[in-house]
Amino acid sequence: MSFPLLTATAALPAIGAIATAAVPAARRTAAKWLALLVSLATLVLAGIVFARFEPGGDRYQLTESHAWIRDFGVRYELGVDGIGVALIALTALLIPFVILAGWHDADPLETASSRWRPTQGFFALILMVEAMVILSFEATDVFLFYILFEAMLIPMYFLIGGFGDRAHTGSDENAAAQRSYAAVKFLLYNLAGGLIMLAAVIGLYVVAGSFSLSEIAEARANGSLEMATSTERWLFLGFFFAFAVKAPLWPLHTWLPNAMGESTTPVAVLITAVVDKVGTFAMLRFCLQLFPEASKWATPVILVLALISIVYGALLAVGQRDIKRLIAYASISHFGFIILGIFAMTSQGQSGATLYMVNHGLSTAALMLVAGFLITRRGSRLIADYGGVQKVAPVLAGTFLIGGLATLSLPGLAPFVSEFLVLVGTFSAYPVAGIVATVGIVLAALYVLVLYQRTMTGPVREGIGGMPDLKVRELAVAVPLIALLIFLGVFPKPLTDVVNPAVQHTMQDVQKKDPQPDVEAAK
Numbered sequence: 001m002s003f004p005l006l007t008a009t010a011a012l013p014a015i016g017a018i019a020t021a022a023v024p025a026a027r028r029t030a031a032k033w034l035a036l037l038v039s040l041a042t043l044v045l046a047g048i049v050f051a052r053f054e055p056g057g058d059r060y061q062l063t064e065s066h067a068w069i070r071d072f073g074v075r076y077e078l079g080v081d082g083i084g085v086a087l088i089a090l091t092a093l094l095i096p097f098v099i100l101a102g103w104h105d106a107d108p109l110e111t112a113s114s115r116w117r118p119t120q121g122f123f124a125l126i127l128m129v130e131a132m133v134i135l136s137f138e139a140t141d142v143f144l145f146y147i148l149f150e151a152m153l154i155p156m157y158f159l160i161g162g163f164g165d166r167a168h169t170g171s172d173e174n175a176a177a178q179r180s181y182a183a184v185k186f187l188l189y190n191l192a193g194g195l196i197m198l199a200a201v202i203g204l205y206v207v208a209g210s211f212s213l214s215e216i217a218e219a220r221a222n223g224s225l226e227m228a229t230s231t232e233r234w235l236f237l238g239f240f241f242a243f244a245v246k247a248p249l250w251p252l253h254t255w256l257p258n259a260m261g262e263s264t265t266p267v268a269v270l271i272t273a274v275v276d277k278v279g280t281f282a283m284l285r286f287c288l289q290l291f292p293e294a295s296k297w298a299t300p301v302i303l304v305l306a307l308i309s310i311v312y313g314a315l316l317a318v319g320q321r322d323i324k325r326l327i328a329y330a331s332i333s334h335f336g337f338i339i340l341g342i343f344a345m346t347s348q349g350q351s352g353a354t355l356y357m358v359n360h361g362l363s364t365a366a367l368m369l370v371a372g373f374l375i376t377r378r379g380s381r382l383i384a385d386y387g388g389v390q391k392v393a394p395v396l397a398g399t400f401l402i403g404g405l406a407t408l409s410l411p412g413l414a415p416f417v418s419e420f421l422v423l424v425g426t427f428s429a430y431p432v433a434g435i436v437a438t439v440g441i442v443l444a445a446l447y448v449l450v451l452y453q454r455t456m457t458g459p460v461r462e463g464i465g466g467m468p469d470l471k472v473r474e475l476a477v478a479v480p481l482i483a484l485l486i487f488l489g490v491f492p493k494p495l496t497d498v499v500n501p502a503v504q505h506t507m508q509d510v511q512k513k514d515p516q517p518d519v520e521a522a523k
Helices: 005-021 028-052 084-100 119-138 142-151 153-162 174-207 213-221 227-245 254-263 266-274 277-292 292-318 322-345 345-378 394-405 415-429 429-454 472-490 493-509
Strands: 063-069 074-080
Touching: 005 028, 005 063, 005 074, 005 084, 005 119, 028 063, 028 084, 028 119, 063 472, 074 084, 074 119, 074 142, 074 213, 074 472, 084 119, 084 277, 084 345, 084 472, 119 142, 119 153, 119 266, 119 277, 142 153, 142 174, 153 174, 153 266, 174 213, 174 227, 174 254, 213 277, 227 277, 227 292, 254 266, 254 322, 266 277, 266 322, 266 345, 277 292, 277 322, 277 345, 277 493, 292 322, 292 345, 292 429, 322 345, 322 394, 322 415, 322 429, 345 394, 345 415, 345 472, 345 493, 394 415, 394 429, 394 472, 415 429, 415 472
Parallel strands: none
Antiparallel strands: 063 074
């Protein structure tokens, strides 16, 4: 039997999480280094997965399949396509930066009124989330995916509720209450979506007699599985609702600003750059592949919701006074672009949406983590408390600017390629939707440049004058992310070569072809 590479890639951080949690309480630094080394080893395994994947080969590669719950036909079944490989690489790449950026975020607090925060638990939970997210990108058994989809909520709940932002402007009691509210809201929203999805998973098994994605797809292809139109639509809605909550899509988005605002900065990155990608990934893997006709039936409504997310999220970002909540609302707008590209049902749109998942993860991580370094120095998340930072910390200001420019999809940086493809794919199929989506681009330029102007330029405000510039550990976080944003902005081919064949398979699932340009009308 060949080496189970996919299992190893997910098992390593899970084992590392247990080992990190078991480190004695007095050995906090040892726990940090162990977590970092485990995350780097996981990155190496993810790199091997990426290198061994053959874009022109089978749809699902490096497959593993073992009986799990025989009586119910549940299997431990794994496999990766180009989309899954790209997102596994993103997840494994970001976790070491998350750990480095949060190096001191779970250290004991100095105030007597605050509880001691278990450092080992913080890093163990991050590794456990990594393991579950990677395995969810690999799962090709619907029931196995559902278990992972729900299980990752548990460590995220404790990361949000147990390790809050030290820059909270209120009292310790108020901060604890806000963290608790954000964590419970995150859990309830996602559990509600998961319970509806569970009903749909059971319904799918009743209709198809299997949880295996490959078996169901084969049965549909050879005509042995016929699903009534109404049944397919109800099952699609059950899956899509859960994924839309996770994504997050308007109007199911309201948990995200609370969760990101009250979390530590690395956990906020974990939420929006890693965990939320499971929702948009699942729309491609499960909604479009299992329910192609229902996906086309729901497309007009989903496109409208995506457009509302784009414009609504950007408008609220413009009006924010809190740096972290501004980035959270910007992410809602960006997820609107991703969902727009998926349901435009064109190869350019879906390729752009997949690239957007990766590039949004990199750009949001860069901007949010540098913003976290800024907030840690000043002790405030309020934009009004900053000004003139570029005069005293030019490297911090410069990295913040590049992260912001990537967020607004400046040409030459990675998100531009993905956003351009999404808009081209949308314009070719739905011109009006493409025109409306461009409003989000204009608003993105507004909220990013206004944020930079108010925090980094102008006279040096009180409390800013002695602010130190980025240190070595912080540069080790910011510089590689910025380098990747520039590299993939100039040369996205390594990703597009992997992603495009998977997108073509998805287009075949929904039996859609790219619209041909009307040459006569253009003359």
